[in-house]
Amino acid sequence: MFKRLFWVSIGVCVGVVAVTKAQAYVKANTPDTARQLLLGPDQDHVTMRTLEGLVNEFNAARRAREAELNAKYSDGTN
Structure with a gap:
């Protein structure tokens, strides 16, 4: 039970970090028009x-x- 909880929490943390890094990459490397299309105003x-x-x-x-x-x-x- 605790092993599953541990691995699920690790997976959630890795997912949050990956999404944060992806959003930072999109913000840094796309023009403003495309960024507004992807992320909104x-x-x-x-x-x-x-x-x-x-x-x-x-x-x-x-x-x-x-x-x-x-x-x-x-x-x-x-």
């Missing part, structure tokens, strides 16, 4: 926008599933 907050999008998508899926389960198992006496 707000290039300094790409990571936060991505995380916010993931959290919003997760919450929407969670709410939809919760509503589905409530409709399926609720007896309507609320």
Whole structure:
């Protein structure tokens, strides 16, 4: 169990470093027009926008599933 947790955390860390390095490379070596196409107009907050999008998508899926389960198992006496 702890070995898996260790290796998963190592993989996450390596992934974060790789994405950070790739974004830095793109920022340094592409013209502004192409960079805006890839990263959007707000290039300094790409990571936060991505995380916010993931959290919003997760919450929407969670709410939809919760509503589905409530409709399926609720007896309507609320």
